[in-house]
Amino acid sequence: MRAVRVHELTGPASLRVDEVPEPAVAAGQVLIDVAACGVNFPDVLLTRGLYQFKPSPPFSPGGEVAGTVRAVGDGVTSVAPGDRVAATMLYGAFAERVLAPELAVVKLPDSVSFEVGAATLLTYATTYHALVDRAALAAGETLLVLGAAGGVGTAAVELGALLGAEVIAAASSADKLAFCREHGARHGIDYTTEDLKDRLKALTSNRGVDVVYDPVGGSLAEPALRATGWQGRYLVIGFASGEIPKIPLNLVLLKGCQIVGVFWGSFAMRDPAKNRRHAEQIFAWIAEGKLRPAVDAVLPFTEAADALTRLEQRRVKGKLVLRP
Numbered sequence: 488m489r490a491v492r493v494h495e496l497t498g499p500a501s502l503r504v505d506e507v508p509e510p511a512v513a514a515g516q517v518l519i520d521v522a523a524c525g526v527n528f529p530d531v532l533l534t535r536g537l538y539q540f541k542p543s544p545p546f547s548p549g550g551e552v553a554g555t556v557r558a559v560g561d562g563v564t565s566v567a568p569g570d571r572v573a574a575t576m577l578y579g580a581f582a583e584r585v586l587a588p589e590l591a592v593v594k595l596p597d598s599v600s601f602e603v604g605a606a607t608l609l610t611y612a613t614t615y616h617a618l619v620d621r622a623a624l625a626a627g628e629t630l631l632v633l634g635a636a637g638g639v640g641t642a643a644v645e646l647g648a649l650l651g652a653e654v655i656a657a658a659s660s661a662d663k664l665a666f667c668r669e670h671g672a673r674h675g676i677d678y679t680t681e682d683l684k685d686r687l688k689a690l691t692s693n694r695g696v697d698v699v700y701d702p703v704g705g706s707l708a709e710p711a712l713r714a715t716g717w718q719g720r721y722l723v724i725g726f727a728s729g730e731i732p733k734i735p736l737n738l739v740l741l742k743g744c745q746i747v748g749v750f751w752g753s754f755a756m757r758d759p760a761k762n763r764r765h766a767e768q769i770f771a772w773i774a775e776g777k778l779r780p781a782v783d784a785v786l787p788f789t790e791a792a793d794a795l796t797r798l799e800q801r802r803v804k805g806k807l808v809l810r811p
Contacts, residue, residue, distance in 0.1 A: 489811065490582035491791040492545040496536035499795035504788050505545070510586045514561040517592045519572060523605035523785070524580045525551040526807040527638060528702075528727055531799045533578060539752075542578060548795075549580025549809075552587075553595060553604030563589045571595040573604040573766070575612070577752065581791060583811045590759035593766040596774040603773065606806035607780045610642040611769045612762060613724065613751035617700065618646055619765075620754075621747045622720040626651025628697035631687065631714070633707050634727055635672065636663035638806045643700045644670045645778050652698070655690060657683060657707070659801070666804050670779065678707060687714035695719060695742075708732035712744075719744040727801075781805025 488509055495501040512518040530548040532538040553573040556566050566572055566589070573595050574587040595604045618624040630647040634640045635656035647654040648671030656667035657676040664675035676686045687696055695716025701708060705728030712721055712734060721744060739746060755762040772778045785808045786794050794807045 488583040489788060490547045491549070491788050491809070492547050492581075493534050494545050496534065496544065498534050499531065499792045499799065501534060501544075502792040502795065504791075507582070510584055512558045512560045512586060515563060515589055516560040516586050517556055517563060517566055517572070517574070517589055518558040519552060519554045519574060519585050519587060519592070520557045521552045521580070521583055521585055521811055522554040522601035523552065524549050524809045525605040525607070525609060526794050526798060526809060527551070527609050528725065528798060531795050534795060539750075540577065547579045547581045549576075549582075550578060551575050551605055551608045552580045552585055553601040557584065559589075565589060566592055566594060571597065571601075571604075573608055573770070575608045575755065581788065581809060588759070590763055591755070593763055593770065596770055598774050599770060602782050602785055602808045602810075603780050604770075606638075606782050606808050607769060607773065608766055609751075610638040610806065611646065611778070611780065612755070612765050613639055613749065614642040614646050614700070615765045615769060616751050616754055616762070617722050617724060617749040618643070618650060618698070621749050622698045622722055624650055624652055624698055627653070629653045629655060629691055630698045630700060631655045631657060631696045631711060632667075632672070632700045633657050633711060634703040635667045636804050637702065637727065637801070638803070639702045639724060640700075641667070641670055641781050641805050644672050647671070647700075649772065649777055655687065655696065663804060666781075670781065682710075683707060684710040684714045687711075691716065698722065700724060703727050704732050705730035706732075709734060712738050712746075715742055715744050717743055721746045723748050782808055784808070785810055787811075
């Protein structure tokens with residue numbers, strides 16, 4: 488079978504399509520014929536050896552797939568051969584067939600395409616865990632989303648709006664902000680031309696925002712924290728800017744606020760049953776039309792390097808998807 492693999496930790500350019508051995512299903516596992524793979528920022532970091540874990544080359548990046556169950560191992564009861572499913576994994580998704588543990592696999596509603604199925608789980612499951620489990624976001628609260636036109640950003644805009652929050656999207660262009668409004672943002676801030684802290688204070692009548700969703704880090708972090716209100720929650724999702732910010736902790740004291748880490752991958756491994764329930768809820772909302780995951784483009788495996796480069800250069804609105 489074919490798989491997209493990293494051969495050197497030098498970035499997306501090191502990706503190649505290789506012939507690799509077929510995986511063999513074992514007890515508790517599900518073998519999936521892959522129809523589509525989601526592309527996410529951790530995939531870029533993996534190609535540079537910069538993610539929280541560092542596989543040794545050659546390896547396949549990719550953390551989410553959608554496709555059809557080919558076979559199941561002993562003990563698997565929740566899915567069967569022929570079922571349409573989506574699944575998540577640490578890495579290895581960019582392949583024609585993949586193995587996943589049963590609890591990482593969820594049935595895909597018939598009305599949800601493989602492309603959408605593959606573009607959903609990492610971003611929306613991360614965000615559901617962040618907003619519901621970690622921030623306890625309540626209806627009527629204000630939610631600031633940084634990097635709001637990206638994959639997790641779009642998921643945060645949509646889920647925040649669905650949960651009843653007043654969503655403020657921050658992005659780097661008017662075009663991206665228009666995209667965010669289409670997905671549920673009430674307000675938009677172009678942080679390349681506007682002062683983030685001042686605009687947030689104006690939008691909240693100096694009260695500050697209740698929850699900050701930050702997958703960007705870097706220079707935006709401190710002004711966003713300074714614009715957080717009393718007992719606000721600052722969600723640390725990731726560092727797409729490439730810079731891990733250094734935060735003055737006196738701000739946390741003065742605001743009585745919380746800085747909350749969101750490591751969805753560790754949560755999913757520690758509590759896979761709860762994570763699966765989250766995934767089932769997300770797909771139910773998509774089937775009902777309450778969420779609309781945005782697929783920017785669908786590309787073949789042979790263009791995987793270009794897909795990751797586009798993502799690294801922030802030339803994507805929503806998600807990119809690869810097809811074998």
